[in-house]
Amino acid sequence: MSLNGQAYIVGAYEHPTRKADDLSVARLHADVAKGALEDAGLTKDDIDGYFCAGDAPGLGTATIAEYLGLKLRHVDSTECGGSAPILHVAHAAAAIAAGRCNVALITLAGRPRAADAALALRAPDPDSPEVQFELPFGPATQNLYGMVARRHMYEYGTTSEQLAWIKVAASHHAQHNPYAMLRNVVTVEDVVNSPLVADPLHRLDCCVMSDGGGALIVARPEIARQLKRPLVKVRGAGEAPKHAAGGKIDLTWSAAKWSGPAAFAEAGVTAADIKYASLYDSFTITVLMQLEDLGFCKKGEGGKFVQDGGLISGVGKLPFNTDGGGLCNNHPANRGGVTKVIEAVRQLRGEAHPAVQVQNCDLALASGIGGALASRHTAATLILERV
């Protein structure tokens, strides 16, 4: 069964905090749930489905349902890292289509910055069979992505300056977002002259670390049409994991090469039809990889695509991450998935900042990479339409 038209995103909310010293993780999930309900014009008693991932505390679905006093008939705690909320939108649409729920709440929130535990993403599970063959070598997120960037440079001649353009574009957008952590417009020189974190990635190639979160509400079409908000339809979705394949490692592409075509086929559109894209931006190289794998340009030509402002709204071919993205705005709970969908919804509603709003934005894409490009990750692609 196709998901096209089976559900609508009726509520979206991003937490304003970037450092939650006085707020618990559960409170953050509750804050964003309340915000999304208010945005949708619904109450908590309307929610009968709930979705969360590994950032939710305790038992996840049951723990947050208890905190919020929810009565549910469908839950889904599919955990795939930062791409989870993008995948959850598709799972919510499928659950709605199957009659398992009518109104689904999705939350993501956390406070790694206040807890000063951003680097302890998750303690490695000793039963996970690869840990003994990886942990002794010191894989951090930064050097894993550094290896992806270096291989891309080797294969295709991609330069640090081209990667820097991705940060430059994000900073051009972030200057208009009063909540963004980094609001100063930066230049290519600023990026390539910032300290090397994991060679060849510089500090400004990396996303920010932040607290906060966001929530989405997905509802069946009859309910969406009764609400007052602009209609944002789920048109297509895809999801796929990629891994080290028993040692046949190829760092030149991501699982978006699989999730993207599935989403485009379901939506009945192509990359050329997309007016705005939210692309997961844990690092600049993450964005470049998705641009190529989703078909916005050919493999190896991402550097040319992004240089000279290719991603800047009003300037380039493909406006991206107009809230400033993870590179400048926020990356709550070390996970950028929910904010990718939220900014796509803003664009489709015409509610992005006027300086970055895409004209006639009727078709948008949100893409996530959960996990690490260099080892194992799950890509999720979502195509949304304003109707």
Add this chain to the structure above:
Amino acid sequence: MSTTIQISAADEAASKPQKPTGPRRIAAPRALPEALPFWQAATEGRLLVKRCQDCGETHYYPRDICPHCLSANTEWIESAGKGTIYSFSPMGKDEARYTLAYVTLDEGVTMLTDLVDCDPATLEIGHRVQVVFKPSEGGYPIPMFTPA
């Protein structure tokens, strides 16, 4: 709900002085039963990988079940310990600096490792490397690679 926005917070973090770091510490692997022969061989300076006796494919990381055909008929084979650099990324400061890498063994599998006993600035993808075992903190020796 806190609405305090600390615009300059990440800039502050970026300019924070580096914490003093000691020498590189190599975590001991928590060996799982199906990988014990790998780690026991490491104590003898030998690098093992696995090959499937049904489909003939070599795989890494080593496991009981072949990831190519799901056969349980897998055997340990000894790698010559030579390969080429697939990619690498130096990270960290001073004596704690280390270089994470993927090395493609001549046996055809690519493994996560570190490049050691060399200046990372002289390394390039495609360079030949050979295995060298380094002590971990109270555990098995770890197969790392150095320019051949």
